[in-house]
Amino acid sequence: MPAIKTKGLSKTYRVGFWGRRVDVLRDLTLEVESGEIFGYLGPNGAGKSTTIKLLLGLVRPTLGNGEVLDSPIGAARARSRIGFLPENPSFYEYLTGREFLAFCARLLSVPRSQRLEQVQSLLGDVGLSRAADLQIRKYSKGMVQRLGLAQALLGDPKLLILDEPMSGLDPIGRKEVRDLILRQKAAERTVFFSTHILPDVEVICDRVGILVDGKLVKTGPIAELLGEEIECIEITVADAPEPILRQVEAFILGSSLRQQSRAMVRVKGEAELEKVLSILVHAGCRVLSVIPHRRGLEEIFLAAHSEGGR
Numbered sequence: 001m002p003a004i005k006t007k008g009l010s011k012t013y014r015v016g017f018w019g020r021r022v023d024v025l026r027d028l029t030l031e032v033e034s035g036e037i038f039g040y041l042g043p044n045g046a047g048k049s050t051t052i053k054l055l056l057g058l059v060r061p062t063l064g065n066g067e068v069l070d071s072p073i074g075a076a077r078a079r080s081r082i083g084f085l086p087e088n089p090s091f092y093e094y095l096t097g098r099e100f101l102a103f104c105a106r107l108l109s110v111p112r113s114q115r116l117e118q119v120q121s122l123l124g125d126v127g128l129s130r131a132a133d134l135q136i137r138k139y140s141k142g143m144v145q146r147l148g149l150a151q152a153l154l155g156d157p158k159l160l161i162l163d164e165p166m167s168g169l170d171p172i173g174r175k176e177v178r179d180l181i182l183r184q185k186a187a188e189r190t191v192f193f194s195t196h197i198l199p200d201v202e203v204i205c206d207r208v209g210i211l212v213d214g215k216l217v218k219t220g221p222i223a224e225l226l227g228e229e230i231e232c233i234e235i236t237v238a239d240a241p242e243p244i245l246r247q248v249e250a251f252i253l254g255s256s257l258r259q260q261s262r263a264m265v266r267v268k269g270e271a272e273l274e275k276v277l278s279i280l281v282h283a284g285c286r287v288l289s290v291i292p293h294r295r296g297l298e299e300i301f302l303a304a305h306s307e308g309g310r
C-alpha cells in the first residue's frame, strides 16, 4: 500500500501586477510505498518545498489530487500521523531542547503520563541527551537539525516528510542525519525527504525522484539512475615499478599521475579495470583504492532538463 500517492498534482501561482502564471509544479504523479525511504532530488527552485506543502495540505493544488496514508491530502486524520521537518527550521531560542520538545508534545496532545518519557527517549535517539537542558541558542546547526528531527518523530508518526534535512550541515552532521533517517526503516516508517545533494541520497534511499522545473523527470532506484553514468574509474597504486606502469598505459585514459611512490590512473570501464588490476596485482603492487567517478548531479539535472523540461 502506498504511503503517498499523487495524481496529476499541479500548482500554479499568479505573480506580479498582471497576474502572470508560474507553473511551479506540473502534473506530479508519484507513489511512495510504505516503509520506503524516498529521496526527492532537485535543484533550487525545482518545486520540492511546494510539493511538500501540497502533501501536508498547507497549500491547495491548482489541479490534481493525492492521498497520504490513505486519506486525501490535507485531511486532519492523515496530518496527525505525519512528522514534518521544515526547511531551515528555527525554534524559540530561549527554550532548552527538552522544554521545546515537551511543548511540541503538548501541542500534539501526547498524554501527560507519556510526555516526559517520550521526550527523553527521543532526545537519546537523536543524540541530544547531554545537551537536553541547554538553551537552543547554544546549539550548533547540526544539533538544531537533530532537534527538528526529534520534533518530527514525536507522536510516533507513520510517515516522515523532511524538507532538506541535511542542508547547511558539515559532513559529520550530514552523516548523523543520514543514519537517523536510515534507522527509521527499523521502525517501519516511510520517509520522504528532499535534497539537492546527491551523496545524501545515494546510500540511504530505496528510490529517488528527480524534479526539474516543476516536472518529475525520473524515478527509480539511485543505482538505476546513475548506472550508465560512470565516467571513469580511478585506481591508485603504491610502489608500482616504472615498467609495470608503462604496461598498463595501453588501457588507461590519458597518462598516469605520479606523486612520490604513488601513481593514479584512470580507466574507462570495467573491462579495462580488470586488465589493469590484473597486471598490477600480478606484479605484486599495492592497490590503494578503486573509485568509480559518476556524472555529477549537476550533469544529471542538466540532461534531465533538456530531455524532459520545457
Ligand SMILES: Nc1ncnc2c1ncn2[C@@H]1O[C@H](COP(=O)(O)OP(=O)(O)OP(=O)(O)O)[C@@H](O)[C@H]1O
Residues within 6 Å of the ligand: 013, 014, 015, 022, 024, 042, 043, 044, 045, 046, 047, 048, 049, 050, 051, 087, 196
Ligand atoms: N507563494 C508563491 N508565490 C509565487 N511563487 C512561488 C511561491 N512559492 C514558491 N514559488 C516559486 O516556486 C518555485 C519553486 O519553489 P520551491 O520552494 O518549491 O522550490 P524548491 O525546490 O524547494 O527550492 P529550494 O531548493 O531552493 O528550496 C520557485 O521559483 C519559487 O519562486
Ligand SMILES: [Mg+2]
Residues within 6 Å of the ligand: 048, 049, 050, 087, 163
Ligand atoms: Mg525548498
